[in-house]
Amino acid sequence: MRNQCRRRGEAMTEVPQPRKKGAWHRKRVWPLHAIVGTLVCERCGKTYPAMGYQIRRKQRFCSGDCRYPPAEERFWAKVEKTDHCWNWKGSKVAKRYGGFKLDIYMLAHRVSWIWANGPIPDGLYVCHKCDNGFCVRPDHLFLGSQQDNMNDMKSKGRGNNRGRWRK
Ligand SMILES: [Zn+2]
Ligand SMILES: [Zn+2]
Numbered sequence: 001m002r003n004q005c006r007r008r009g010e011a012m013t014e015v016p017q018p019r020k021k022g023a024w025h026r027k028r029v030w031p032l033h034a035i036v037g038t039l040v041c042e043r044c045g046k047t048y049p050a051m052g053y054q055i056r057r058k059q060r061f062c063s064g065d066c067r068y069p070p071a072e073e074r075f076w077a078k079v080e081k082t083d084h085c086w087n088w089k090g091s092k093v094a095k096r097y098g099g100f101k102l103d104i105y106m107l108a109h110r111v112s113w114i115w116a117n118g119p120i121p122d123g124l125y126v127c128h129k130c131d132n133g134f135c136v137r138p139d140h141l142f143l144g145s146q147q148d149n150m151n152d153m154k155s156k157g158r159g160n161n162r163g164r165w166r167k
Contacts, residue, residue, distance in 0.1 A: 032056070041066050071102055075111060085135040096133040112136040113143075125149045 005012055032053040039050040041062035048062045061067040078090035078100075088098030088108045098108030113126045116138035120126060127144045128135055135141075144152065 043067075043069070072115070075100060075108070078108075079136055081137075085130055085132050085140060086137040087132070088134040088136050092134075098134050098136065109133070109136050109141055112138055113141045116141075117143075127152055 003012060003014065004010070033051055035049045036052050037050055037055055038047050039054060039059060039062075040047050042060045043066040044062060046062055050059065078088060078098075080087045080089050090108065091099045093099040093107060099105055100108040100111050102111055107126075109128065110120060110126050114120060120143070124143050124145060125148070126141050127149050128140055129142060130137075130140045132140075
């Protein structure tokens with residue numbers, strides 16, 4: 001604040017303005033680390049108290065559990081169940097299998113087998129009885145060695161079609 005009047009050069013008496021208490025919530029810019037409102041969680045539908053920065057970022061979920069749902073839920077949300085096979089609708093690996101990120105990126109049918117039967121022994125493969133690589137139904141899967149897998153492929157006649165046009 002200026003102490004002198006610009007035009008007349010007279011000293012101005014400075015009147016201290018009392019600071020209004022509780023005026024901050026009327027401003028548009030809210031303090032970032034105080035609870036200033038409520039938001040509704042998109043997953044659980046709960047209304048929760050939100051801080052300024054959460055409102056400013058338009059936060060969508062109330063907690064980490066809502067933002068990152070458990071792996072089972074994420075997995076089965078990408079599966080379309082039919083009478084016969086349960087088809088994977090998520091990301092695809094080599095156009096033949098489903099891919100899913102558990103701790104590491106894995107084939108979806110292997111994840112399904114692990115949840116149904118426990119860890120896969122080293123060096124073994126999870127094969128499909130139904131010959132549908134996107135199927136994640138646990139009772140369509142069986143454990144086999146590399147050789148089993150090759151025999152299986154040959155018996156079902158899909159070992160040799162490497163190219164797109166050869167059938
Ligand atoms: Zn929630
Ligand atoms: Zn199947």
